[in-house]
Amino acid sequence: MSTVPTVTLNDGSQIPQLGFGVYEIPPAQTATAVRQALEIGYRHIDTAQMYGNEAGVGQGIRDAGLDRSEVYVTSKLNNSNHEPDTARRSFDATLAALGSEYVDLFLIHWPLPTRYGGDFLSTWKVLEEFAASGRARSIGVSNFLPAHLEVLAKGSQTVPAVNQIEVHPYYPNDEVRAYGLEHEIATEAWAPIAKGRVLGDPTITAIAERLGKTPAQVVLRWHIQRGDIVFPKSVSPQRMKENTGLFDFALDGQTMADISGLDKGVPGRLGPDPDTFDWIPE
Structure with a gap:
Protein backbone atom coordinates (compact mmCIF):
# COMPACT_ATOMS: atom_id res chain seq x y z
CA MET A 1 0.00 0.00 0.00
CA SER A 2 1.35 3.40 -0.98
CA THR A 3 2.05 5.93 1.74
CA VAL A 4 -1.19 7.72 2.56
CA PRO A 5 -0.91 11.51 2.81
CA THR A 6 -2.10 13.21 5.96
CA VAL A 7 -4.21 16.32 6.44
CA THR A 8 -3.16 18.71 9.19
CA LEU A 9 -6.18 19.75 11.23
CA ASN A 10 -6.69 23.18 12.77
CA ASP A 11 -5.56 21.87 16.17
CA GLY A 12 -2.23 20.77 14.72
CA SER A 13 -2.95 17.05 14.67
CA GLN A 14 -2.72 14.97 11.52
CA ILE A 15 -5.29 12.58 10.08
CA PRO A 16 -4.66 10.07 7.25
CA GLN A 17 -6.55 11.29 4.19
CA LEU A 18 -7.66 7.75 3.35
CA GLY A 19 -9.34 5.57 5.94
CA PHE A 20 -11.65 2.58 6.31
CA GLY A 21 -15.32 3.06 7.16
CA VAL A 22 -17.38 0.51 9.08
CA TYR A 23 -20.87 1.94 8.49
CA GLU A 24 -23.41 -0.90 8.09
CA ILE A 25 -20.82 -3.61 8.77
CA PRO A 26 -22.58 -5.98 11.19
CA PRO A 27 -20.99 -5.99 14.64
CA ALA A 28 -20.13 -9.69 14.36
CA GLN A 29 -18.14 -9.04 11.18
CA THR A 30 -16.47 -5.79 12.18
CA ALA A 31 -13.40 -7.18 13.96
CA THR A 32 -12.49 -9.32 10.95
CA ALA A 33 -13.05 -6.48 8.47
CA VAL A 34 -10.98 -4.05 10.54
CA ARG A 35 -8.18 -6.56 11.00
CA GLN A 36 -8.09 -7.21 7.24
CA ALA A 37 -8.07 -3.49 6.49
CA LEU A 38 -5.21 -2.91 8.90
CA GLU A 39 -3.26 -5.82 7.44
CA ILE A 40 -3.66 -4.24 3.99
CA GLY A 41 -2.22 -1.03 5.38
CA TYR A 42 -5.08 1.21 6.47
CA ARG A 43 -4.33 3.23 9.61
CA HIS A 44 -7.55 5.22 9.94
CA ILE A 45 -10.88 3.70 11.04
CA ASP A 46 -14.20 5.58 11.11
CA THR A 47 -16.98 4.26 13.36
CA ALA A 48 -19.87 5.70 15.43
CA GLN A 49 -22.00 4.92 18.43
CA MET A 50 -24.94 4.64 16.01
CA TYR A 51 -23.25 1.82 14.08
CA GLY A 52 -23.15 -0.48 17.11
CA ASN A 53 -19.74 -1.87 16.17
CA GLU A 54 -17.22 0.12 18.22
CA ALA A 55 -16.24 -3.01 20.17
CA GLY A 56 -15.46 -4.78 16.89
CA VAL A 57 -13.22 -1.90 15.86
CA GLY A 58 -11.25 -2.19 19.09
CA GLN A 59 -11.01 -5.95 18.74
CA GLY A 60 -9.87 -5.68 15.12
CA LEU A 77 -22.12 10.82 19.33
CA ASN A 78 -25.44 9.08 18.78
CA ASN A 79 -28.53 11.22 18.22
CA SER A 80 -30.05 9.91 21.45
CA ASN A 81 -27.11 11.14 23.51
CA HIS A 82 -27.15 14.91 23.07
CA GLU A 83 -28.10 15.80 26.65
CA PRO A 84 -24.84 16.72 28.40
CA ASP A 85 -24.87 14.05 31.10
CA THR A 86 -25.99 11.42 28.60
CA ALA A 87 -23.21 12.51 26.25
CA ARG A 88 -20.66 12.09 29.02
CA ARG A 89 -21.88 8.59 29.89
CA SER A 90 -22.03 7.53 26.25
CA PHE A 91 -18.48 8.75 25.66
CA ASP A 92 -17.28 6.63 28.58
CA ALA A 93 -19.09 3.69 26.96
CA THR A 94 -17.40 4.40 23.61
CA LEU A 95 -13.95 4.28 25.18
CA ALA A 96 -14.85 1.08 27.04
CA ALA A 97 -16.14 -0.55 23.85
CA LEU A 98 -13.00 0.42 21.93
CA GLY A 99 -10.81 -0.72 24.81
CA SER A 100 -8.97 2.59 24.60
CA GLU A 101 -8.22 5.52 26.87
CA TYR A 102 -8.91 7.97 24.06
CA VAL A 103 -10.29 8.50 20.57
CA ASP A 104 -8.37 10.46 17.99
CA LEU A 105 -11.50 12.26 16.81
CA PHE A 106 -15.00 12.50 18.26
CA LEU A 107 -17.89 14.09 16.38
CA ILE A 108 -21.47 15.17 16.96
CA HIS A 109 -23.14 12.89 14.40
CA TRP A 110 -26.09 15.19 13.49
CA PRO A 111 -27.01 18.70 14.65
CA LEU A 112 -30.71 17.84 15.17
CA PRO A 113 -31.77 21.51 15.14
CA THR A 114 -35.43 20.60 15.71
CA ARG A 115 -34.66 18.41 18.75
CA TYR A 116 -33.44 19.23 22.25
CA GLY A 117 -34.76 22.75 21.88
CA GLY A 118 -32.32 23.23 19.02
CA ASP A 119 -29.48 23.32 21.54
CA PHE A 120 -26.53 21.51 20.03
CA LEU A 121 -24.19 24.18 21.45
CA SER A 122 -24.43 22.64 24.94
CA THR A 123 -23.56 19.29 23.39
CA TRP A 124 -20.56 20.84 21.67
CA LYS A 125 -19.33 22.26 24.98
CA VAL A 126 -19.36 18.74 26.42
CA LEU A 127 -17.11 17.65 23.53
CA GLU A 128 -14.82 20.53 24.51
CA GLU A 129 -14.56 18.85 27.92
CA PHE A 130 -13.51 15.59 26.26
CA ALA A 131 -10.81 17.46 24.32
CA ALA A 132 -9.60 19.32 27.40
CA SER A 133 -9.17 16.02 29.25
CA GLY A 134 -7.21 14.50 26.37
CA ARG A 135 -9.70 11.67 25.97
CA ALA A 136 -10.64 13.08 22.56
CA ARG A 137 -7.51 14.23 20.78
CA SER A 138 -9.63 16.24 18.31
CA ILE A 139 -13.32 17.11 18.16
CA GLY A 140 -15.59 17.96 15.28
CA VAL A 141 -19.04 17.63 13.80
CA SER A 142 -20.88 15.73 11.12
CA ASN A 143 -23.68 16.88 8.82
CA PHE A 144 -23.46 20.48 10.02
CA LEU A 145 -24.47 23.25 7.62
CA PRO A 146 -22.93 26.75 7.70
CA ALA A 147 -25.77 28.09 9.88
CA HIS A 148 -25.14 25.34 12.44
CA LEU A 149 -21.41 26.02 12.36
CA GLU A 150 -22.05 29.70 12.96
CA VAL A 151 -23.87 28.83 16.20
CA LEU A 152 -20.74 27.07 17.41
CA ALA A 153 -18.51 29.93 16.27
CA LYS A 154 -20.53 32.49 18.22
CA GLY A 155 -21.00 30.40 21.35
CA SER A 156 -17.71 28.59 21.90
CA GLN A 157 -13.96 28.99 21.67
CA THR A 158 -13.28 25.82 19.67
CA VAL A 159 -13.53 25.58 15.89
CA PRO A 160 -14.46 22.03 14.83
CA ALA A 161 -11.44 20.19 13.45
CA VAL A 162 -13.57 18.46 10.81
CA ASN A 163 -17.07 18.40 9.39
CA GLN A 164 -18.06 14.99 8.04
CA ILE A 165 -20.66 15.54 5.33
CA GLU A 166 -22.17 13.84 2.31
CA VAL A 167 -19.90 14.53 -0.66
CA HIS A 168 -19.69 12.77 -4.04
CA PRO A 169 -19.79 13.79 -7.72
CA TYR A 170 -23.60 13.89 -7.78
CA TYR A 171 -23.67 16.07 -4.65
CA PRO A 172 -20.35 17.92 -4.16
CA ASN A 173 -21.78 19.97 -1.26
CA ASP A 174 -19.56 22.86 -2.30
CA GLU A 175 -21.22 25.51 -0.13
CA VAL A 176 -20.47 23.59 3.06
CA ARG A 177 -16.98 22.69 1.84
CA ALA A 178 -16.29 26.36 1.07
CA TYR A 179 -17.31 27.38 4.59
CA GLY A 180 -14.98 24.73 5.95
CA LEU A 181 -12.10 25.94 3.82
CA GLU A 182 -12.63 29.54 4.93
CA HIS A 183 -12.68 28.55 8.61
CA GLU A 184 -9.99 25.85 8.50
CA ILE A 185 -12.47 23.01 9.08
CA ALA A 186 -11.39 19.91 7.17
CA THR A 187 -14.03 18.14 5.10
CA GLU A 188 -14.58 14.41 5.51
CA ALA A 189 -16.72 12.87 2.77
CA TRP A 190 -19.23 10.20 3.64
CA ALA A 191 -20.80 8.21 0.79
CA PRO A 192 -17.80 9.25 -1.37
CA ILE A 193 -18.90 7.00 -4.25
CA ALA A 194 -22.61 7.74 -3.66
CA LYS A 195 -23.15 4.19 -2.37
CA GLY A 196 -22.01 2.95 -5.79
CA ARG A 197 -24.44 5.03 -7.83
CA VAL A 198 -21.77 7.04 -9.61
CA LEU A 199 -19.69 4.03 -10.59
CA GLY A 200 -21.74 3.29 -13.69
CA ASP A 201 -21.89 6.90 -14.85
CA PRO A 202 -20.61 7.10 -18.45
CA THR A 203 -18.27 9.98 -17.61
CA ILE A 204 -16.69 8.03 -14.76
CA THR A 205 -16.41 4.75 -16.67
CA ALA A 206 -14.83 6.47 -19.67
CA ILE A 207 -12.21 8.13 -17.45
CA ALA A 208 -11.52 4.83 -15.67
CA GLU A 209 -11.05 3.00 -18.98
CA ARG A 210 -8.74 5.70 -20.29
CA LEU A 211 -6.56 5.62 -17.16
CA GLY A 212 -6.66 1.88 -16.57
CA LYS A 213 -8.22 2.38 -13.14
CA THR A 214 -11.50 1.27 -11.59
CA PRO A 215 -14.41 3.72 -11.44
CA ALA A 216 -14.13 3.74 -7.64
CA GLN A 217 -10.44 4.64 -7.82
CA VAL A 218 -11.24 7.51 -10.18
CA VAL A 219 -13.93 8.94 -7.91
CA LEU A 220 -11.83 8.53 -4.76
CA ARG A 221 -8.89 10.20 -6.50
CA TRP A 222 -11.19 13.15 -7.34
CA HIS A 223 -11.89 13.48 -3.62
CA ILE A 224 -8.22 13.24 -2.70
CA GLN A 225 -7.25 16.00 -5.12
CA ARG A 226 -10.04 18.22 -3.80
CA GLY A 227 -8.63 17.79 -0.30
CA ASP A 228 -11.45 15.62 1.08
CA ILE A 229 -10.74 12.97 3.70
CA VAL A 230 -12.36 9.68 2.58
CA PHE A 231 -13.01 6.32 4.20
CA PRO A 232 -14.71 3.95 1.74
CA LYS A 233 -16.35 0.85 3.20
CA SER A 234 -16.07 -2.69 1.90
CA VAL A 235 -15.97 -6.13 3.47
CA SER A 236 -14.15 -7.50 0.41
CA PRO A 237 -10.36 -7.59 0.93
CA GLN A 238 -9.90 -7.20 -2.82
CA ARG A 239 -11.93 -3.98 -2.87
CA MET A 240 -10.26 -2.77 0.31
CA LYS A 241 -6.93 -3.13 -1.49
CA GLU A 242 -8.23 -1.55 -4.72
CA ASN A 243 -9.43 1.46 -2.75
CA THR A 244 -5.86 2.15 -1.63
CA GLY A 245 -4.60 2.45 -5.22
CA LEU A 246 -5.10 6.19 -5.37
CA PHE A 247 -1.62 7.59 -5.12
CA ASP A 248 0.14 6.41 -8.26
CA PHE A 249 -1.87 8.54 -10.68
CA ALA A 250 -3.44 12.00 -10.92
CA LEU A 251 -6.42 13.54 -12.65
CA ASP A 252 -5.71 16.55 -14.85
CA GLY A 253 -7.69 19.76 -14.56
CA GLN A 254 -10.14 18.92 -17.33
CA THR A 255 -10.86 15.48 -15.87
CA MET A 256 -11.46 17.01 -12.45
CA ALA A 257 -13.84 19.50 -14.04
CA ASP A 258 -15.66 16.76 -15.95
CA ILE A 259 -16.30 14.85 -12.72
CA SER A 260 -17.34 17.99 -10.84
CA GLY A 261 -19.74 18.70 -13.71
CA LEU A 262 -21.81 15.67 -12.69
CA ASP A 263 -23.28 17.75 -9.82
CA LYS A 264 -27.05 17.22 -9.67
CA GLY A 265 -27.63 19.62 -6.78
CA VAL A 266 -30.13 18.68 -4.08
CA PRO A 267 -31.71 15.92 -6.25
CA GLY A 268 -28.33 14.18 -6.13
CA ARG A 269 -28.30 14.01 -2.34
CA LEU A 270 -28.71 10.53 -0.84
CA GLY A 271 -29.03 11.40 2.83
CA PRO A 272 -31.54 13.53 4.73
CA ASP A 273 -31.55 17.30 5.04
CA PRO A 274 -29.53 18.24 8.15
CA ASP A 275 -31.90 21.16 8.78
CA THR A 276 -34.88 18.85 9.27
CA PHE A 277 -33.44 15.42 10.15
CA ASP A 278 -34.57 14.57 13.68
CA TRP A 279 -34.42 10.77 13.92
CA ILE A 280 -33.49 9.37 17.32
CA PRO A 281 -32.92 5.60 17.67
CA GLU A 282 -35.01 3.84 20.28
Missing part, protein backbone atom coordinates in the same frame (compact mmCIF):
# COMPACT_ATOMS: atom_id res chain seq x y z
CA ILE A 61 -7.05 -3.35 16.12
CA ARG A 62 -5.92 -5.78 18.81
CA ASP A 63 -6.25 -8.77 16.46
CA ALA A 64 -4.01 -7.00 13.94
CA GLY A 65 -1.32 -6.79 16.62
CA LEU A 66 -1.03 -3.04 16.34
CA ASP A 67 -0.43 -0.62 19.15
CA ARG A 68 -3.36 1.70 19.68
CA SER A 69 -1.16 4.68 18.82
CA GLU A 70 -0.64 3.34 15.30
CA VAL A 71 -4.32 3.64 14.31
CA TYR A 72 -6.38 6.83 13.96
CA VAL A 73 -9.88 6.12 15.30
CA THR A 74 -12.97 8.30 14.92
CA SER A 75 -16.32 7.79 16.61
CA LYS A 76 -19.46 9.91 16.79
Whole structure:
Protein backbone atom coordinates (compact mmCIF):
# COMPACT_ATOMS: atom_id res chain seq x y z
CA MET A 1 0.00 0.00 0.00
CA SER A 2 1.35 3.40 -0.98
CA THR A 3 2.05 5.93 1.74
CA VAL A 4 -1.19 7.72 2.56
CA PRO A 5 -0.91 11.51 2.81
CA THR A 6 -2.10 13.21 5.96
CA VAL A 7 -4.21 16.32 6.44
CA THR A 8 -3.16 18.71 9.19
CA LEU A 9 -6.18 19.75 11.23
CA ASN A 10 -6.69 23.18 12.77
CA ASP A 11 -5.56 21.87 16.17
CA GLY A 12 -2.23 20.77 14.72
CA SER A 13 -2.95 17.05 14.67
CA GLN A 14 -2.72 14.97 11.52
CA ILE A 15 -5.29 12.58 10.08
CA PRO A 16 -4.66 10.07 7.25
CA GLN A 17 -6.55 11.29 4.19
CA LEU A 18 -7.66 7.75 3.35
CA GLY A 19 -9.34 5.57 5.94
CA PHE A 20 -11.65 2.58 6.31
CA GLY A 21 -15.32 3.06 7.16
CA VAL A 22 -17.38 0.51 9.08
CA TYR A 23 -20.87 1.94 8.49
CA GLU A 24 -23.41 -0.90 8.09
CA ILE A 25 -20.82 -3.61 8.77
CA PRO A 26 -22.58 -5.98 11.19
CA PRO A 27 -20.99 -5.99 14.64
CA ALA A 28 -20.13 -9.69 14.36
CA GLN A 29 -18.14 -9.04 11.18
CA THR A 30 -16.47 -5.79 12.18
CA ALA A 31 -13.40 -7.18 13.96
CA THR A 32 -12.49 -9.32 10.95
CA ALA A 33 -13.05 -6.48 8.47
CA VAL A 34 -10.98 -4.05 10.54
CA ARG A 35 -8.18 -6.56 11.00
CA GLN A 36 -8.09 -7.21 7.24
CA ALA A 37 -8.07 -3.49 6.49
CA LEU A 38 -5.21 -2.91 8.90
CA GLU A 39 -3.26 -5.82 7.44
CA ILE A 40 -3.66 -4.24 3.99
CA GLY A 41 -2.22 -1.03 5.38
CA TYR A 42 -5.08 1.21 6.47
CA ARG A 43 -4.33 3.23 9.61
CA HIS A 44 -7.55 5.22 9.94
CA ILE A 45 -10.88 3.70 11.04
CA ASP A 46 -14.20 5.58 11.11
CA THR A 47 -16.98 4.26 13.36
CA ALA A 48 -19.87 5.70 15.43
CA GLN A 49 -22.00 4.92 18.43
CA MET A 50 -24.94 4.64 16.01
CA TYR A 51 -23.25 1.82 14.08
CA GLY A 52 -23.15 -0.48 17.11
CA ASN A 53 -19.74 -1.87 16.17
CA GLU A 54 -17.22 0.12 18.22
CA ALA A 55 -16.24 -3.01 20.17
CA GLY A 56 -15.46 -4.78 16.89
CA VAL A 57 -13.22 -1.90 15.86
CA GLY A 58 -11.25 -2.19 19.09
CA GLN A 59 -11.01 -5.95 18.74
CA GLY A 60 -9.87 -5.68 15.12
CA ILE A 61 -7.05 -3.35 16.12
CA ARG A 62 -5.92 -5.78 18.81
CA ASP A 63 -6.25 -8.77 16.46
CA ALA A 64 -4.01 -7.00 13.94
CA GLY A 65 -1.32 -6.79 16.62
CA LEU A 66 -1.03 -3.04 16.34
CA ASP A 67 -0.43 -0.62 19.15
CA ARG A 68 -3.36 1.70 19.68
CA SER A 69 -1.16 4.68 18.82
CA GLU A 70 -0.64 3.34 15.30
CA VAL A 71 -4.32 3.64 14.31
CA TYR A 72 -6.38 6.83 13.96
CA VAL A 73 -9.88 6.12 15.30
CA THR A 74 -12.97 8.30 14.92
CA SER A 75 -16.32 7.79 16.61
CA LYS A 76 -19.46 9.91 16.79
CA LEU A 77 -22.12 10.82 19.33
CA ASN A 78 -25.44 9.08 18.78
CA ASN A 79 -28.53 11.22 18.22
CA SER A 80 -30.05 9.91 21.45
CA ASN A 81 -27.11 11.14 23.51
CA HIS A 82 -27.15 14.91 23.07
CA GLU A 83 -28.10 15.80 26.65
CA PRO A 84 -24.84 16.72 28.40
CA ASP A 85 -24.87 14.05 31.10
CA THR A 86 -25.99 11.42 28.60
CA ALA A 87 -23.21 12.51 26.25
CA ARG A 88 -20.66 12.09 29.02
CA ARG A 89 -21.88 8.59 29.89
CA SER A 90 -22.03 7.53 26.25
CA PHE A 91 -18.48 8.75 25.66
CA ASP A 92 -17.28 6.63 28.58
CA ALA A 93 -19.09 3.69 26.96
CA THR A 94 -17.40 4.40 23.61
CA LEU A 95 -13.95 4.28 25.18
CA ALA A 96 -14.85 1.08 27.04
CA ALA A 97 -16.14 -0.55 23.85
CA LEU A 98 -13.00 0.42 21.93
CA GLY A 99 -10.81 -0.72 24.81
CA SER A 100 -8.97 2.59 24.60
CA GLU A 101 -8.22 5.52 26.87
CA TYR A 102 -8.91 7.97 24.06
CA VAL A 103 -10.29 8.50 20.57
CA ASP A 104 -8.37 10.46 17.99
CA LEU A 105 -11.50 12.26 16.81
CA PHE A 106 -15.00 12.50 18.26
CA LEU A 107 -17.89 14.09 16.38
CA ILE A 108 -21.47 15.17 16.96
CA HIS A 109 -23.14 12.89 14.40
CA TRP A 110 -26.09 15.19 13.49
CA PRO A 111 -27.01 18.70 14.65
CA LEU A 112 -30.71 17.84 15.17
CA PRO A 113 -31.77 21.51 15.14
CA THR A 114 -35.43 20.60 15.71
CA ARG A 115 -34.66 18.41 18.75
CA TYR A 116 -33.44 19.23 22.25
CA GLY A 117 -34.76 22.75 21.88
CA GLY A 118 -32.32 23.23 19.02
CA ASP A 119 -29.48 23.32 21.54
CA PHE A 120 -26.53 21.51 20.03
CA LEU A 121 -24.19 24.18 21.45
CA SER A 122 -24.43 22.64 24.94
CA THR A 123 -23.56 19.29 23.39
CA TRP A 124 -20.56 20.84 21.67
CA LYS A 125 -19.33 22.26 24.98
CA VAL A 126 -19.36 18.74 26.42
CA LEU A 127 -17.11 17.65 23.53
CA GLU A 128 -14.82 20.53 24.51
CA GLU A 129 -14.56 18.85 27.92
CA PHE A 130 -13.51 15.59 26.26
CA ALA A 131 -10.81 17.46 24.32
CA ALA A 132 -9.60 19.32 27.40
CA SER A 133 -9.17 16.02 29.25
CA GLY A 134 -7.21 14.50 26.37
CA ARG A 135 -9.70 11.67 25.97
CA ALA A 136 -10.64 13.08 22.56
CA ARG A 137 -7.51 14.23 20.78
CA SER A 138 -9.63 16.24 18.31
CA ILE A 139 -13.32 17.11 18.16
CA GLY A 140 -15.59 17.96 15.28
CA VAL A 141 -19.04 17.63 13.80
CA SER A 142 -20.88 15.73 11.12
CA ASN A 143 -23.68 16.88 8.82
CA PHE A 144 -23.46 20.48 10.02
CA LEU A 145 -24.47 23.25 7.62
CA PRO A 146 -22.93 26.75 7.70
CA ALA A 147 -25.77 28.09 9.88
CA HIS A 148 -25.14 25.34 12.44
CA LEU A 149 -21.41 26.02 12.36
CA GLU A 150 -22.05 29.70 12.96
CA VAL A 151 -23.87 28.83 16.20
CA LEU A 152 -20.74 27.07 17.41
CA ALA A 153 -18.51 29.93 16.27
CA LYS A 154 -20.53 32.49 18.22
CA GLY A 155 -21.00 30.40 21.35
CA SER A 156 -17.71 28.59 21.90
CA GLN A 157 -13.96 28.99 21.67
CA THR A 158 -13.28 25.82 19.67
CA VAL A 159 -13.53 25.58 15.89
CA PRO A 160 -14.46 22.03 14.83
CA ALA A 161 -11.44 20.19 13.45
CA VAL A 162 -13.57 18.46 10.81
CA ASN A 163 -17.07 18.40 9.39
CA GLN A 164 -18.06 14.99 8.04
CA ILE A 165 -20.66 15.54 5.33
CA GLU A 166 -22.17 13.84 2.31
CA VAL A 167 -19.90 14.53 -0.66
CA HIS A 168 -19.69 12.77 -4.04
CA PRO A 169 -19.79 13.79 -7.72
CA TYR A 170 -23.60 13.89 -7.78
CA TYR A 171 -23.67 16.07 -4.65
CA PRO A 172 -20.35 17.92 -4.16
CA ASN A 173 -21.78 19.97 -1.26
CA ASP A 174 -19.56 22.86 -2.30
CA GLU A 175 -21.22 25.51 -0.13
CA VAL A 176 -20.47 23.59 3.06
CA ARG A 177 -16.98 22.69 1.84
CA ALA A 178 -16.29 26.36 1.07
CA TYR A 179 -17.31 27.38 4.59
CA GLY A 180 -14.98 24.73 5.95
CA LEU A 181 -12.10 25.94 3.82
CA GLU A 182 -12.63 29.54 4.93
CA HIS A 183 -12.68 28.55 8.61
CA GLU A 184 -9.99 25.85 8.50
CA ILE A 185 -12.47 23.01 9.08
CA ALA A 186 -11.39 19.91 7.17
CA THR A 187 -14.03 18.14 5.10
CA GLU A 188 -14.58 14.41 5.51
CA ALA A 189 -16.72 12.87 2.77
CA TRP A 190 -19.23 10.20 3.64
CA ALA A 191 -20.80 8.21 0.79
CA PRO A 192 -17.80 9.25 -1.37
CA ILE A 193 -18.90 7.00 -4.25
CA ALA A 194 -22.61 7.74 -3.66
CA LYS A 195 -23.15 4.19 -2.37
CA GLY A 196 -22.01 2.95 -5.79
CA ARG A 197 -24.44 5.03 -7.83
CA VAL A 198 -21.77 7.04 -9.61
CA LEU A 199 -19.69 4.03 -10.59
CA GLY A 200 -21.74 3.29 -13.69
CA ASP A 201 -21.89 6.90 -14.85
CA PRO A 202 -20.61 7.10 -18.45
CA THR A 203 -18.27 9.98 -17.61
CA ILE A 204 -16.69 8.03 -14.76
CA THR A 205 -16.41 4.75 -16.67
CA ALA A 206 -14.83 6.47 -19.67
CA ILE A 207 -12.21 8.13 -17.45
CA ALA A 208 -11.52 4.83 -15.67
CA GLU A 209 -11.05 3.00 -18.98
CA ARG A 210 -8.74 5.70 -20.29
CA LEU A 211 -6.56 5.62 -17.16
CA GLY A 212 -6.66 1.88 -16.57
CA LYS A 213 -8.22 2.38 -13.14
CA THR A 214 -11.50 1.27 -11.59
CA PRO A 215 -14.41 3.72 -11.44
CA ALA A 216 -14.13 3.74 -7.64
CA GLN A 217 -10.44 4.64 -7.82
CA VAL A 218 -11.24 7.51 -10.18
CA VAL A 219 -13.93 8.94 -7.91
CA LEU A 220 -11.83 8.53 -4.76
CA ARG A 221 -8.89 10.20 -6.50
CA TRP A 222 -11.19 13.15 -7.34
CA HIS A 223 -11.89 13.48 -3.62
CA ILE A 224 -8.22 13.24 -2.70
CA GLN A 225 -7.25 16.00 -5.12
CA ARG A 226 -10.04 18.22 -3.80
CA GLY A 227 -8.63 17.79 -0.30
CA ASP A 228 -11.45 15.62 1.08
CA ILE A 229 -10.74 12.97 3.70
CA VAL A 230 -12.36 9.68 2.58
CA PHE A 231 -13.01 6.32 4.20
CA PRO A 232 -14.71 3.95 1.74
CA LYS A 233 -16.35 0.85 3.20
CA SER A 234 -16.07 -2.69 1.90
CA VAL A 235 -15.97 -6.13 3.47
CA SER A 236 -14.15 -7.50 0.41
CA PRO A 237 -10.36 -7.59 0.93
CA GLN A 238 -9.90 -7.20 -2.82
CA ARG A 239 -11.93 -3.98 -2.87
CA MET A 240 -10.26 -2.77 0.31
CA LYS A 241 -6.93 -3.13 -1.49
CA GLU A 242 -8.23 -1.55 -4.72
CA ASN A 243 -9.43 1.46 -2.75
CA THR A 244 -5.86 2.15 -1.63
CA GLY A 245 -4.60 2.45 -5.22
CA LEU A 246 -5.10 6.19 -5.37
CA PHE A 247 -1.62 7.59 -5.12
CA ASP A 248 0.14 6.41 -8.26
CA PHE A 249 -1.87 8.54 -10.68
CA ALA A 250 -3.44 12.00 -10.92
CA LEU A 251 -6.42 13.54 -12.65
CA ASP A 252 -5.71 16.55 -14.85
CA GLY A 253 -7.69 19.76 -14.56
CA GLN A 254 -10.14 18.92 -17.33
CA THR A 255 -10.86 15.48 -15.87
CA MET A 256 -11.46 17.01 -12.45
CA ALA A 257 -13.84 19.50 -14.04
CA ASP A 258 -15.66 16.76 -15.95
CA ILE A 259 -16.30 14.85 -12.72
CA SER A 260 -17.34 17.99 -10.84
CA GLY A 261 -19.74 18.70 -13.71
CA LEU A 262 -21.81 15.67 -12.69
CA ASP A 263 -23.28 17.75 -9.82
CA LYS A 264 -27.05 17.22 -9.67
CA GLY A 265 -27.63 19.62 -6.78
CA VAL A 266 -30.13 18.68 -4.08
CA PRO A 267 -31.71 15.92 -6.25
CA GLY A 268 -28.33 14.18 -6.13
CA ARG A 269 -28.30 14.01 -2.34
CA LEU A 270 -28.71 10.53 -0.84
CA GLY A 271 -29.03 11.40 2.83
CA PRO A 272 -31.54 13.53 4.73
CA ASP A 273 -31.55 17.30 5.04
CA PRO A 274 -29.53 18.24 8.15
CA ASP A 275 -31.90 21.16 8.78
CA THR A 276 -34.88 18.85 9.27
CA PHE A 277 -33.44 15.42 10.15
CA ASP A 278 -34.57 14.57 13.68
CA TRP A 279 -34.42 10.77 13.92
CA ILE A 280 -33.49 9.37 17.32
CA PRO A 281 -32.92 5.60 17.67
CA GLU A 282 -35.01 3.84 20.28
